[in-house]
Amino acid sequence: MRYISTRGQAPILSFGEAMLTGLARDGGLYVPESIPVLTHDEIADLAGQSYEEVAFRITSRFTGDTFSEAELKSAIAKAYAGFGHAARAPLVQLAPGHHLLELFHGPTLAFKDFAMQLIGQLFQIALAREGRKITIVGATSGDTGSAAIEAFRGLDNVDVFILFPHGRVSEVQRRQMTTPSEANVHALALEGDFDDCQSRLKDMFNHFEFRDGVGLAGVNSINWARVLAQVVYYFTAAVSLGAPGRKISFTVPTGNFGDIFAGYIAKSMGLPIDQLVIATNQNDILHRCLSTGRYEMNGVKASISPSMDIQISSNFERALFMAYGQDGAAVAQLMDEMKTTGGFTVSQGALEALREIYASGRVSEAETSAEITAELARSGELLCPHSAVGVAVANAQIAAPVPMVTLATAHPAKFPDAVEAASGIRPALPARMADLFDRPERVTRVPNDLAALEALIHERRRA
Numbered sequence: 001m002r003y004i005s006t007r008g009q010a011p012i013l014s015f016g017e018a019m020l021t022g023l024a025r026d027g028g029l030y031v032p033e034s035i036p037v038l039t040h041d042e043i044a045d046l047a048g049q050s051y052e053e054v055a056f057r058i059t060s061r062f063t064g065d066t067f068s069e070a071e072l073k074s075a076i077a078k079a080y081a082g083f084g085h086a087a088r089a090p091l092v093q094l095a096p097g098h099h100l101l102e103l104f105h106g107p108t109l110a111f112k113d114f115a116m117q118l119i120g121q122l123f124q125i126a127l128a129r130e131g132r133k134i135t136i137v138g139a140t141s142g143d144t145g146s147a148a149i150e151a152f153r154g155l156d157n158v159d160v161f162i163l164f165p166h167g168r169v170s171e172v173q174r175r176q177m178t179t180p181s182e183a184n185v186h187a188l189a190l191e192g193d194f195d196d197c198q199s200r201l202k203d204m205f206n207h208f209e210f211r212d213g214v215g216l217a218g219v220n221s222i223n224w225a226r227v228l229a230q231v232v233y234y235f236t237a238a239v240s241l242g243a244p245g246r247k248i249s250f251t252v253p254t255g256n257f258g259d260i261f262a263g264y265i266a267k268s269m270g271l272p273i274d275q276l277v278i279a280t281n282q283n284d285i286l287h288r289c290l291s292t293g294r295y296e297m298n299g300v301k302a303s304i305s306p307s308m309d310i311q312i313s314s315n316f317e318r319a320l321f322m323a324y325g326q327d328g329a330a331v332a333q334l335m336d337e338m339k340t341t342g343g344f345t346v347s348q349g350a351l352e353a354l355r356e357i358y359a360s361g362r363v364s365e366a367e368t369s370a371e372i373t374a375e376l377a378r379s380g381e382l383l384c385p386h387s388a389v390g391v392a393v394a395n396a397q398i399a400a401p402v403p404m405v406t407l408a409t410a411h412p413a414k415f416p417d418a419v420e421a422a423s424g425i426r427p428a429l430p431a432r433m434a435d436l437f438d439r440p441e442r443v444t445r446v447p448n449d450l451a452a453l454e455a456l457i458h459e460r461r462r463a
């Protein structure tokens with residue numbers, strides 16, 4: 001299995017190389033050269049298997065010879081052992097024909113743990129084998145950073161630096177990043193917003209001398225290994241509802257497009273997914289693009305579903321690459337136009353290709369809160385604001401007899417203020433992390449300045 005860049009100008013890599021690299025050197029994102037297809041029988045045979053067994057059968061199709069069967073199986077077993085639910089990704093019925101896929105039983109209470117816990121294990125195997133040390137730098141609006149720290153804390157051959165926007169993450173999110181006490185964990189509160197964090201991270205990747213000097217590695221949502229890990233739960237959910245004998249639709253609360261792109265991969269592998277619905281909050285660049293063909297930045301407005309507050313959606317580049325028939329030059333041109341003018345228009349053919357696969361909907365702040373209240377009354381489920389965006393969009397898209405699955409991307413206790421304001425109920429943290437508010441915090445305030453950040457990383461890393 002070989003991996004190519006969406007911009008067509010970077011070296012072709014193995015799975016292991018693409019995983020450790022993150023962003024391609026031409027600025028593009030790695031995608032598999034071709035997508036393996038499972039037969040009807042192979043999909044049917046996933047029914048009743050453990051989450052870990054399904055994860056092995058899916059991911060092993062993409063990992064080439066980077067890992068032995070024993071290594072991959074052991075990594076998967078360790079990755080999900082710390083989850084708070086034996087099913088890992090349980091399904092709950094909300095209404096006839098509508099199900100909620102709970103992806104928040106991992107150590108940091110958001111779906112990011114599914115991918116991050118696995119790549120933490122895979123990185124460890126690959127680095128130990130090569131005797132290599134790396135520096136992971138990540139930018140986060142809250143959930144990615146805590147998931148990355150949880151996955152890499154205490155590892156000898158990895159230092160992990162997380163940039164988060166000072167004062168703009170929830171207290172639970174911040175504490176999950178600042179309370180781990182291991183010496184290889186560095187939480188950095190940047191004076192700026194999430195876009196500033198992402199921009200400085202991109203600058204570091206484009207500064208090749210720094211990148212190579214510290215062994216910079218990326219684990220943000222553009223890392224292909226993360227997308228791959230997320231393909232698994234589309235299979236477990238669909239098969240438990242009757243696939244491959246029956247079509248299933250999914251609605252996905254979307255920001256950077258990593259999670260829903262995993263759904264597209266599952267569909268391309270032969271899983272009979274009917275609708276794949278993008279749910280956005282008021283930061284609706286994706287919904288506008290699908291509706292009008294124009295992809296255009298217009299600022300970020302802080303919302304009660306902050307993990308979806310994005311101005312541009314990085315993994316959408318992969319969807320464009322597919323919609324443009326894997327034409328890297330065309331994608332590179334769109335991205336250039338984006339950089340110089342702040343937007344681009346998708347060609348008619350590509351727009352039709354996108355609409356074949358994705359539907360979309362957008363929810364306002366008031367509608368999000370109202371959905372939390374309404375779902376509590378309907379089914380007794382207390383939703384986090386991101387999941388509420390999903391459920392609200394899904395309700396408008398359900399087309400019987402095809403069952404709809406909405407992805408619940410975070411636990412309500414991760415966003416207690418917004419949930420309490422909407423429902424009057426303050427959700428409690430699960431018992432296994434009930435002491436989060438008593439643990440001491442450790443954080444460094446940093447300026448929004450590339451040279452200062454690079455100097456700090458050079459000084460702090462232990463390698």
Ligand SMILES: *Cc1c(COP(=O)(O)O)cnc(C)c1O
Pocket residue numbers: 110111112143144221253254255256257258259260307308386409410
């Ligand atoms: C990251 C995140 C999202 C958005 O996922 P993408 O893969 O970036 O589209 C939605 N909800 C929660 C809770 C998240 O942490």
